[in-house]
Amino acid sequence: MAVTFLNRNVSDLCVGKPALKPLSASSTLTEGLAVLEKSGESQVSVWRCDHYSKNIEVEECECECLCVGKLCMVDMICYLCKCDNLDNLNKALETCVEQILPKGNVVVRHLAPNSSLLEAIDCILDGTQNLVIPIQNYISTKSRKTLSKPSSSSCKHRDGVEYCWITQEDVVRFLLNSVGVFSPMPNFSVESLNIIDRNVMTIRYHDPAISALDSLTLAHIEQTSVAVVDDHYRLIGEISPSTLAYCDENAAAAIMTLSAGDLMAYIDCGGPPEDLFELVKMRLQEKKLGAVLELMDREFSFISSSSSSASSYSSDDELGVCRNNGSGRYSSARRAEAITCYPSSSLVAVMIQALAHRASSVWVMDEDYTLIGCVTFKGILKVFRSIANARSKPHEDNSVKQ
Known part of the structure; x- marks a missing residue:
């Protein structure tokens, strides 16, 4: 039954999914940033379309649109932290989107429905x-129109x-909704299933956040996180x-100037406490990064100077209230607190935790809060894949005997 379930069409997961808003790979980071802010999404698809030249008829063109990656604020933030890009912020933001996409990693892949x-x-x-995944059939040949070259920040797909x-x-959510099909495996502990990844990336609380930049870049690719430990x-x-x-993009300045502990507070729900905001500004002044200071002043002009918001550890923090800068994007962020479980936690419990908190990984610790490792979506899916392997072998053996 489990094998039959895993053979279902992947298009079953596309029901209700919105169509992707494509961004041309030749767009600049400034254009990509505008698309991200307008969409309210955390990531946008990046496409390379080579058939737009001199109004070529679509039906005569063999070139196709190809999704070559996705652009996320994390890509921009990590890029701005490198190679002194904050020294010349305007120039850095004119970089082509495709140049900062991860190289050598199949982050996105086309798959037939x-x-x-x-x-x-x-x-x-x-x-x-x-x-x-394609979610719409090709439009009829008769209705195909001659396409003109789009602007660099937009991209139309051939044939509609x-x-x-x-x-x-x-x-993982789809599997959880039918987890009974895989019984009794979901009730096994994550330790017994051997899916605790003990090779985790860490940084100490008082260490400079910039020292974890390479780890953060890798965590973004592997869809994990960097643990902050004592x-x-x-x-x-x-x-x-x-x-x-x-x-x-101001988070790049925070990474370059704050400790790991302060950075956690700065990015929590996307809204920096005023004292940390002022600390970043002071350290930027010391580094003579005037362009970044001007940007921060524009972005955070809304911040009140009232005494109620002066402390980074206000009653709002204790109540778990998310601050944000007035933009809907930031209020969508989950808190920066770590989601944890124990080695004895069941697989289904960890799945529920991760999905409920929109976390791609769950930290595993012992009773003393000592970090043991983490369980990732990838590790969870590996278990379901192994079940398919195990249950398909007897069927294959019987076929050979017959």
């Missing part, structure tokens, strides 16, 4: 984050085809790409 769920899981285990994408979270390796919190994704 009649592909099986099992094929989708295999792609994810191979490193894919987003599966691009629309696409959606499926994430690792979508697949001197005894006890878990304090995390610096998560999924939280950074709802911040703005």
